[in-house]
Amino acid sequence: MVALPAKRLPPAEPRASRYIRGSIDPKPPPTLPQTTPPPAPQLPSDPFAMSAAALRALLNSHVTSMFNTGTVDEYFQYLQSVEEDGSSAPGLVAEVINLFIGDANSILNGIAGLLNQPVVDFNKVDDLVHQLKGCSCSVGAKKVNLCCMYFHQFIESRSKEGCLMALSLLRNEFCDVCNKFQTMMQLEQQIAACGPK
Template sequence: MASTQLKAQLNDLLNSMFAMDFLDEQFKQLQMLEDGSCPGFISEVITIFCDDAERILSLITELLSKPVVDFEKVDAYVHQLKGSSSSVGAKRVALVCIKFRNVCQESDKEGCIATLHEIRREFDELNKKFRIMLQLEQQIQALDSKR
């Protein structure tokens, strides 16, 4: 019974993430790759994405804190974040990355800082939801393995 309730919570969470455009069809493609032979695939992909995004956001923050900004480097990191966001289906983060790249091309430091805050907000919200999702999946696996 508890497993059924957790699965319903997980399903509701995912549905809300799609409805709020946190995720797109690419995430569904990833879900289809997970099967019995690789049950932790999604968890691993999400964990790698979140860790990598944190690292990239820290590097961008560091670059933007310097008196003279290397906008090409900032743009390269934003491009990397956009790619990884797109590959996991993190739609809102990827969309803000597109905006960020445009601001970088204008060499607008203040615009970059403002857009970095926007990406940080979007990523933090997505990361919270991903963490809840992973916790629910772990609880479901634990209950199912007891059977």
């Protein structure tokens, strides 16, 4: 029997580090398109830290991103224009937003309560989703409105699991639009604190 020369092997690496270096799969994982909206603007804690013009620019950028990401639609723009041209009382947009947030939160809790029952009354769930759709239209909350339409598909098929999934999605979109509305209103308050235009 002839002895073969021993092959010298490189030291073993942990599996994770070989993967990180790409030796397991030479192709990088596919990159997904960026679907998350840009981060909300950072608000200064002191309203006088920025000039009114800089705050207005930040507000305009924030509202533009709300349109670009599909968070709001043209009805929201209409509300803003009615307030800006003086054909409504000042504070109309903030009032409508606050009504929307309160009503929508109450409706979402009602839907959750119905879906947590052993036997779901899909007709009542449908009524509440329809109310929420109306609330979202009144403020131009486009993504919330779209989630309500998506929700109706599961109500029609009487799928409790589908409704719970749609409710989770709806809550996420509601929280997102609330955060964006609150950022917008904080910027408006800081602009008002800087004095007249």
